[in-house]
Amino acid sequence: MIEPFRIDVPQADLDDLDERLARTRWPNEVADAGWDYGFPLARLKELAEHWRTGYDWRAHEAALNGLPHFTTEIDGQRIHFVHVRSSKPDALALVLTHGWPGSFLEFLDVIEPLSRDFHLVIPSLPGYGFSGPTHERGWDVVRIARAWARLMHRLGYRRYGAQGGDFGAAVSTALGAVAPDRVVGVHVNYLPTRPDPDADLELSASDEARLDRVRHLMANRPPYQALQAATPQTIGYALTDSPVGQLAWIAERFAQWTDPRTPVGDERMLTDVSLYWLTATAASSARLHHDAPRQTAPCPVPVGVAVFAHDITLSVRPLAERLYDIRHWSEFARGGHFAAMEVPELFAEDVRAFFLARTEDERRRP
Template sequence: MIKPFRVQVPQADLDDLADRLARSRWPDELPDAGWDYGIPLARVRELAEHWRTTYDWREHEAELNRYPQFTTEIDGQNVHFLHVRCADADALPLVLTHGWPGSVVEFLDVLVPLSEQFHLVVPSIPGFGFSGPTRERGWDIDRVARAWAELMRRLGYRRYGAQGGDWGTGISIRLGGIAPEQVVGVHVNYLPTPPPPGWAGEADLSAPDLARLARIRQLMAQRHPHQVLYATRPQTVSYALNDSPAGQLAWIAEKFTEWADPRSAVPTDRILTDVALYWLTRTTASSARLIRESGLAGPPPPCPSPIGVAVFAHDITLPIRSFAERTYPIRHWSEFDRGGHFAALEVPDLFAADVRAFFGQLTGKPTAE
């Protein structure tokens, strides 16, 4: 059964949040530490004060509620999603999948332009936001992809596209492998490309690709701290993050700063809305479990669906096309000189245009301007 849903956070929860922010116990900081030890104290205090005194959750709650939202139970788990239909009844359905530390908030700035060409389905990953928390083991990205296939079936969509970044990349590619007869194509704005097994062909790579390879190898050797924590002790770190909104804010805001292009910084209120979703739904622990359940690495899954790749210059790592083409049927490849890991938030115009261009190629329909 699919049920209509509206975001309605109790005022008591907002009052509790404001009270906790006002009573934050701040850590010390080394003089002139900058970003060397993590997100600076002054930045977190500034964000926390804005969150407590100026930011209006009700305004952003109303923005979410402008779009039709629903919930349904799939495989024993509540799944929340936005469903924005195109005026063209024959438009291609498109499922958009967020990542961590993102949420459906990542797509708010592209819903209008993309809905001119697509029927949009924007789910919250199980364990995240209004799809959380999860209640049992086993919710890895393969299971999420199977849930998406079932969700699209329930909505009556027999042929559709998939788009994602971060976790959304892995989920979308797996969806293409799970439902190849339904998925017409997969568009991603983040694509890890580790060297293929046994590969030793540095001499065949261009200088820019060698620089990309060096960054890829660096991250393979030194995982992000949150990945190590979430892969080993997701429950332990969640006690602190679930109890302190200032802690939750620092943990997420750091990523929105470091992983974005400084020239297209994510707006402060978008960051706070995203952080608030984790806080108000108490899904810090369940969202963290996705790494533990899915594992840090593994062989790329097969995907027979055509794949389009949008590369944004300031992403965490940049993919190497020759590596990607060894694994996936790459049909479309775009390189942009601005934008970072949160492309739909940072450069929504570039993001939406590339999604339209890729699926326009596959369907033969002209790209909407």
Template sequence: MISPFRIAVPQADLDDLADRLARTRWPNEVAGAGWDYGFPLARLRELAEYWRTGYAWREHEAELNRLPHFTTEIDGQNIHFVHVRSADPDALPLILTHGWPGSFLEFLDLIEPLARDFHLVIPSIPGFGFSGPTHERGWDIVRVARAWAELMHRLGYERYGAQGGDFGAGISLALGAVAPERVTGVHVNYLPTRPDPAAGLELSAADEARLDKIRHVMANRPPYQALQALTPQTIGYALTDSPVGQLVWIAERFAQWTDPAAPISDERMLTDVSLYWLTGTAASAARLARETPRRIEPCPVPVGVAVLPHDITQSVRPLAERLYDIRHWTELERGGHFAAMEVPDLLAADIRAFFHGG
């Protein structure tokens, strides 16, 4: 059963958020620290004060409610999704999957340009946002992919494409693996390629430089990643109890993973942070990192890749081609990890080029 859904956050939750922000206990900071010890205090205080006194959730809630939202239950889990049908009845269905610390909000600026050529399905990953928290073990990217296959079947879509970045890329590739007879192709804007000494490949200087960056990231695992992959419940207590804790946990990723030439507005970022806070899904969203094993999912369908110059790492094409049937590869001129939010025009054009050849 699929039911219409409307966002309606209780006023008591918004009042509680404002009260908690007003009573924040701030740590001290070393003089002139900048980013050396973590997120700068002055910048975080600025964001928190705007969140408390200037940001208007109700305005964004009203804007979001102009979209067609729905929920359904799959595999015992509530699934929230936005479903926008193209004016073209013969348009290709396309399921768009977000990552962490994003949400379905990542795709807001893609809806209008893509809906000309695609029927769009934009779900919230179980454990994130309006899909609500998960309540049992096992919600890894493969299980999410199986849920997406069932969702598309319920919507009457028997052939469709998939697109995503971050965890959304892994879920989209897994969807191609679990439903290859239904997925026409997978487009991703994030595709980690691990060094493979046994491959015996002759790589260009540029690709070797990319591999050096990948090796550095692998050898210096970011603290947020280690915490979420090992003890998501532990960090979940802090993020669920402190709005400033939730704010900085996400704001740091937006600051470090985006292209300075394509910034994401504080307004859009705070809507994303608010979504995590108001749905209480910090811990359950973090569990996806714990649940998902570090393995490559075989994906037999055609794959398109968009590489962003300011992403966490950049894919090495010869390594990617050993694992996937790469049919399309684009080196975008700008953008970072949140491509759909940073460069929606470039990403929409690349998605269209992959699925429609132009």
């Protein structure tokens, strides 16, 4: 059963947030610390003060309720999603999947341009936001992909495309693997390519530089990732009890993963942080880092890749082509990990180009 959903956070939860922010116990900071020890104190105080005194959740809530929200239950888990139908009745449907520490909010600025040509289904990952929390182990990317296949079937879509970044990319390629007869193609804006000593490929100097960056990350696993992969429940206690802790945990990722020329605005970021806080999903969202590393089946459907210059890692095409049927590859000089929020016009046009080509392929099918 699919039911309409309206966002309506209890006022008591907003009052509690205000009181907790006002009672924040701040740590000290060494002189001239900059980013050497983590998120700078002055900047975090600025964000927290704006969250408490300048940010208006109700205004953002009202704007979000202008979208068509729904919930349904799949595999024992509530799934929240936004469903926007194109004015073109025969349009291809796309399922757009966010990652961590994002949410369905990542796609707000691309709904209008993409819905000109496509029906859009934008779910919240299990354990995230209004699809959370989860209550049992095992919600890895393959299980999520199977849930998305059931969701699209429930909505009546026989053939559709999948798009995602971060965990959304992993879910989208897994969806292509579990439902290849349904998925016309997968477009991703994050596709890690690890060094492969057995590949026997001659790579360009720029590709080797990209792999050096990957090697560095593999040798120096980011602290947030190590904690969420190993002990998501432990870090969840701190993040669920302290709004400033949740703010710092997410704001650091936005600060470090975006192109300095295309930052995500404080209002949008605070709405994302508020979504995690008000749904108490810090721990359940972190569990995906614990469960996600399981191997997935190869993705047999056509794949499109958009590489944004300031992403965490940059894909190496010769290595990607060993694993995927690459039909489309774009390189952008602007944008970072949150491309749909940072450079929505570039993101939307690349997604449109890939899936319109897939639509033409569909029309030529016997």
